[in-house]
Amino acid sequence: xxxxxxxxxxxxxxLTANDHIDLTIEPGEIHCLLGENGAGKSTLMNVLYGxxxxxxxxxxxxxxxxxxxxxGDAMAAGIGMVHQHFMLIPVFTVAENVMLGHEQTNAAGxxxxxxxxxxxxxxxxxxxxxxxxxxLVDDLPVGVQQRVEIIKALSRDAKxxxxxxxxxxxxxxxxxxxxxxxxxxxxxxTSIVFITHKLREVREVADRITVIxxxxxxxxxxxxxxxxELASLMVGRAVELTVHKDPATPGADAFVVSNLSVVDPHGQxxxxxxxxxxxxxxxxxxxxxxxxxxxxxxxxxxxxxxxVRGEITLDGKSIRGLSVKxxxxxxxxxxxxxxKEDGLVGEFTIAENLMLDxxxxxxxxKAGTLQLNYxxxxxxxxxxxxxxxxxxxxxxxxxxxxGNQQKVVLARELSRELRLFMAAQPTRGIDVxxxxxxxxxxxxxxxxxxxxxxVSTELDEVVALADRIAVMxxxxxxxxxxGDTPRDVLGLMMAGEVPDSVTSxxxxxxx
Amino acid sequence: xxxxxxxxxESGPPAASTPGSNDASVAEPRWHGVMxxxxxxxxxxxxxxxxxxxxxxxxxxxxxxxxxxxAAGYFFARPGDLIxxxxxxxxxxxxxxxxxxxYNFRRPGFIAGIKPLTExxxxxxxxxxxxxxxxxxFRVGLFxxxxxxxxxxxxxxxxxxxxxxxxxxxxxxxLAVVAGIIGGAVWxxxxxxxxxRTGAHEVIVTIMLNFVALYxxxxxxxxxxxxxxxxxxxxxxxxxxxxxxxPDLLGPQFNLHWGFIFVIAATVYVWYLLNRSNLGFQFxxxxxxxxxxxxxxxxxxxxxxxxxxxxxxxxxxxGVAQVLGTVTTGFSSGIDAGIGFDAIxxxxxxxxxxxxxxxxxxxxxxxxxxGFAMQASEGIPIDIVVVIQSxxxxxxxxxxxVRAVFHLxxxxxxxxxxxxxxxxxxTK
Numbered sequence: 001x002x003x004x005x006x007x008x009x010x011x012x013x014x015l016t017a018n019d020h021i022d023l024t025i026e027p028g029e030i031h032c033l034l035g036e037n038g039a040g041k042s043t044l045m046n047v048l049y050g051x052x053x054x055x056x057x058x059x060x061x062x063x064x065x066x067x068x069x070x071x072g073d074a075m076a077a078g079i080g081m082v083h084q085h086f087m088l089i090p091v092f093t094v095a096e097n098v099m100l101g102h103e104q105t106n107a108a109g110x111x112x113x114x115x116x117x118x119x120x121x122x123x124x125x126x127x128x129x130x131x132x133x134x135x136l137v138d139d140l141p142v143g144v145q146q147r148v149e150i151i152k153a154l155s156r157d158a159k160x161x162x163x164x165x166x167x168x169x170x171x172x173x174x175x176x177x178x179x180x181x182x183x184x185x186x187x188x189x190t191s192i193v194f195i196t197h198k199l200r201e202v203r204e205v206a207d208r209i210t211v212i213x214x215x216x217x218x219x220x221x222x223x224x225x226x227x228x229e230l231a232s233l234m235v236g237r238a239v240e241l242t243v244h245k246d247p248a249t250p251g252a253d254a255f256v257v258s259n260l261s262v263v264d265p266h267g268q269x270x271x272x273x274x275x276x277x278x279x280x281x282x283x284x285x286x287x288x289x290x291x292x293x294x295x296x297x298x299x300x301x302x303x304x305x306x307x308v309r310g311e312i313t314l315d316g317k318s319i320r321g322l323s324v325k326x327x328x329x330x331x332x333x334x335x336x337x338x339x340k341e342d343g344l345v346g347e348f349t350i351a352e353n354l355m356l357d358x359x360x361x362x363x364x365x366k367a368g369t370l371q372l373n374y375x376x377x378x379x380x381x382x383x384x385x386x387x388x389x390x391x392x393x394x395x396x397x398x399x400x401x402x403g404n405q406q407k408v409v410l411a412r413e414l415s416r417e418l419r420l421f422m423a424a425q426p427t428r429g430i431d432v433x434x435x436x437x438x439x440x441x442x443x444x445x446x447x448x449x450x451x452x453x454x455v456s457t458e459l460d461e462v463v464a465l466a467d468r469i470a471v472m473x474x475x476x477x478x479x480x481x482x483g484d485t486p487r488d489v490l491g492l493m494m495a496g497e498v499p500d501s502v503t504s505x506x507x508x509x510x511x
Numbered sequence: 512x513x514x515x516x517x518x519x520x521e522s523g524p525p526a527a528s529t530p531g532s533n534d535a536s537v538a539e540p541r542w543h544g545v546m547x548x549x550x551x552x553x554x555x556x557x558x559x560x561x562x563x564x565x566x567x568x569x570x571x572x573x574x575x576x577x578x579x580x581x582a583a584g585y586f587f588a589r590p591g592d593l594i595x596x597x598x599x600x601x602x603x604x605x606x607x608x609x610x611x612x613x614y615n616f617r618r619p620g621f622i623a624g625i626k627p628l629t630e631x632x633x634x635x636x637x638x639x640x641x642x643x644x645x646x647x648x649f650r651v652g653l654f655x656x657x658x659x660x661x662x663x664x665x666x667x668x669x670x671x672x673x674x675x676x677x678x679x680x681x682x683x684x685x686l687a688v689v690a691g692i693i694g695g696a697v698w699x700x701x702x703x704x705x706x707x708r709t710g711a712h713e714v715i716v717t718i719m720l721n722f723v724a725l726y727x728x729x730x731x732x733x734x735x736x737x738x739x740x741x742x743x744x745x746x747x748x749x750x751x752x753x754x755x756x757x758p759d760l761l762g763p764q765f766n767l768h769w770g771f772i773f774v775i776a777a778t779v780y781v782w783y784l785l786n787r788s789n790l791g792f793q794f795x796x797x798x799x800x801x802x803x804x805x806x807x808x809x810x811x812x813x814x815x816x817x818x819x820x821x822x823x824x825x826x827x828x829x830g831v832a833q834v835l836g837t838v839t840t841g842f843s844s845g846i847d848a849g850i851g852f853d854a855i856x857x858x859x860x861x862x863x864x865x866x867x868x869x870x871x872x873x874x875x876x877x878x879x880x881x882g883f884a885m886q887a888s889e890g891i892p893i894d895i896v897v898v899i900q901s902x903x904x905x906x907x908x909x910x911x912x913v914r915a916v917f918h919l920x921x922x923x924x925x926x927x928x929x930x931x932x933x934x935x936x937x938t939k
Binding site: 302304323324325327328329334336341342343344345346347348352355356357359360364365368369370372 | 787788789790792793795796799800802803804805806807808809810
């Protein structure tokens, strides 16, 4: 089926998220929609899927204008969407999830699970998905859950499949498998729209690439374009994709974690006997696919987890069992992975957020009273230093872009006297320009002799920043390897395998 | 448990549930969003909600008026009569509301004319105090609907001090006020403590403590030696000693008492607390985003306890104003007069801002004072005032409705928290 978007314009108040976007997807092609976060890719797809109503423009399927009032219409017309965050019900089986919203019943009004099962089996066999229709979705690995989403779309005879940032949650290996699946779908005549901001994937799988920037189509590229060409199209200027950093000059062991285990509120062991150390003036990257215990590990270090065993020492002093306030006071700067939920108070101003974790004493508080003049001065200065772009320090941070929000978090954490800096997913969801800035600040922090931990699921970021890399899988550290370890080795480790080439690291810290 | 039959990947990592679901610690983000929408609405919405409610009230007044009904019977013969009847009925009602609440032109002299306004302020005094308590809790993300219980306990404490001791002027009053505030604070603090320690939801706990307080006080009112007036069989307390009663603020011809000054002071204090103190900063951080507050080293549980203590104390001040200012001749278990619940409306109308609550409290005081006048002079049931009050809440709780009626633009300003699901994105 040929899909055509003509002059789609979508505005949110003063913001034009899509500005006369034209896009044609030929039958049986993989069309990549490349753009930074906030460029308007997802908005465009939500318009296509009937979730938003466009102010102007038409959607045409096989040259017939469509009017979608909601996702139901879009689905009926043959458009399927695989969302970044899966729309599955974890306690339902695969078959139940697939028939959800299209339940068939027999004469007695009883759900016809058999038919749904059969459908799952049939689609699964056709594409070699190996999905058990009776498995509970909750028990399935993320990659398989994604296949369930694909089956769901295909079971409704989708002729156009939209993948919204599908690889964000996958291991490199699972990503490769997804690429294979996408090629199979294409061979079967399905048109695919593939939304991403990862350049390597685009070049691997796309037939055509459309680049979107600030709500406008800025150009088409062929899959043979180089990373640098694509990046500069995306950002609108030449970007440095690599981080310049001098070799590390590590000092003594500053931060040591030994035999750390964390049990989460559901009673599951989410961090299992983890040991590592970070020396002054080096960056240890903790790599791994989302959800392998990195979050809980950072929370345990910060004192945010309740059931923690093992030892955590900073400069020889144990910090395990301290409250968050005490951990912060011990000199740990922390950039949480979900800045909107955990890092910032959205309705607070930039200035207020800059004092968020120092609201208990000088310099911001004297005799229980906020020192507003000092705060103003401090905020003005830090906004300038960290290049926070806003209408002023009284702007609520919720109104800032992701990159500027992250700069506020960085400014807050780096303006204390630190003895350890820990950043979780420091560049998630921020624009390329801000990524450059954040990376530079992280390296600068390392160079000033502070031990740094960077937790990241992005292999590019890990490779760019790390002096050493610890790979986590299912709560354990698979191995700690040097920063120049090849990507394919890291990819295998992220899937839990330890390649022969990885010898036990000199620190001997691998579990 | 069925294992997937996928060769390359084994079963999922223990923590690998769907991404983005790792904030299990605070399990009420949706609830929070709704509350923020209601509490954080603009001043314009509050004003328009009042206007809309008055309009709807006007329709009700017209509908229930006999003359209007009669005129409607021959509408096609003389439509002018109906319009006139509606106008008379509605304007008469609201005029008498105004005369009962602000200034009565029919009475001779300024002193007599202005008396309604002082009545309004007298009614407003406990409403503002309790509204400040409820509003403060709102700002910390807590829904304190235990105003009734906190007021009753506070009234009992203040009342007991007011008739049990013989102390000099001034000292006795201060002591009684402090006792009442402490009583309310303890009753509220229990809620905070339970929430912090056990995670019990404050809405349920406050409702239940309302019953506990009501029947506890009822029991004490019936038991000689506790709260019951000696030598009486009625469930009623002794009168407060004159040394413990709020002095008249403007002289004996007005009912307005010094409680109003206390309430002004409380408003200033809450303003300082929320906008200038570090405790208020932490309160607001917890109220807006408890996750971020926790990560920033603020003890969310402690804030819940402190907030409920302060909230209960402020509501307690309302109970104090009742027994030491309004009903000084002994009270029964109805002393709260529904103020604990009206306070929720006042806090909502005032958008949980101290001065907003102050003026919302005065408006509601005016409704109370004027409602009686309306009933007396026009024969309009005082229930209509309750309907108007309820409609105000309804309109405040539905900002999109008010915006639609007045064709207001949606608040600009990008939402910080991205919608968790696609459907949530559409409903905005």
